[in-house]
Amino acid sequence: MTVSDDQTLLSRRKALKCMAFGGAGTLFAITGGVFTPIDLAAAAGDKRLTAGLGKPLFVQISDTHIGFNKEANPDVNGTLTRTIDLVNAMSEQPALIIHTGDITHLSKPAEFDAAQQMFSRLRTTEMHTTPGEHDTADATVTEYFSRFGKASDNKGYYSFDHGGVHFVALINVLQFKPGGLGTLGPDQLAWLADDLKGRTSSTPIVVFAHMPLWTIYEPWGWGTGDADQAVGLLRRFGSVTILNGHIHQIVQKVEGNMTFHTARSTAFPQPAAGTGPSPGPLKVPADQLPGMLGITNVLVVERPRSLALVDTTIA
């Protein structure tokens, strides 16, 4: 499948309509920052939807919440197992797995151990992580870092390169602005400026953090108070993909050459912003749950050179 010229001419109105109905499997090819949505529900029966489209670069897994056992999903191990089976069944394996946080529900050692045991079944063995606030909820804030802190020298932020793409992991769950938004903090922002300084603007950039790097809904803390400073540093690049978790549903935004995208959880959905009294787990009938859980595949499309995001549920 290729992205045809006709499809790049889709109006913004049509694009938004497609996003609204894109629950089952919608592809967003990003070309020069413009979303080109293609409804894949009508495509062939392969629900993994990656064959022929591009080369799998990485799969984003988020909000696995191992340890959660409430009504919204009494079997989060089971839904993570189905997720891992889905990834392992991809005909071409991604080079990397990126976990955007809330690996565990309560930061307990047994939860981290169980999660790592399950992740060890992934055929793709290179995994990069950033913690969620549920991973740093132990009194000493050590459980996450003792397992995953090496890449960042226990700071939580780090970068690496793969396949010509520069990846940046940010952490926004350790400090908070009054009122509840996440914070990157001056040290991390200074590091980011330095990390990006020598790079050419044609380098594709993928940034990942747990909490959204734009304000989706402030009363529930769905945003990062000083994200604008990070976004300002990224603005000169020709292709920037900013991936987050935290809100257990897909929300996306395009701003210039930057695409912001939040992933589904593998554990339970959360209500849309501002619907209901709190952002707690959303209880849905058991047969609807798998259709609200899933992963984001990120593929490299060669012509035109771009990254494509494909959201896939475990249903």
Place this chain on the structure above:
Amino acid sequence: MAAAGAVLLGLGGFEALSAAQAADPTRIVVKNFMFQPMSLTVKAGSTVTWTNMDEEPHTVVSSSGLFRSNALDTKDSFSFKFEKAGTYGFVCSIHPQMVGTIVVQ
């Protein structure tokens, strides 16, 4: 005290906490993503106990770094003894829009 009890009965779902417990002057209930009460005044030497009555986990983290709980699952509690007079802010690190204050006299 009577008014506070009436409010709690009206909210329902508090079967595990009697009105008498909820009215305990050293107890804070975490419910509906709020510390209740949000501000508590106690005498120096008092031990304050926070109990999570939400399905969601919460934490109790001192703004000054004086104390920090583990993640509190449903019905878990955390206690801290306040020795010195002062005003102590705290937040839930999982839902940092949740804030509260202990005033120690």
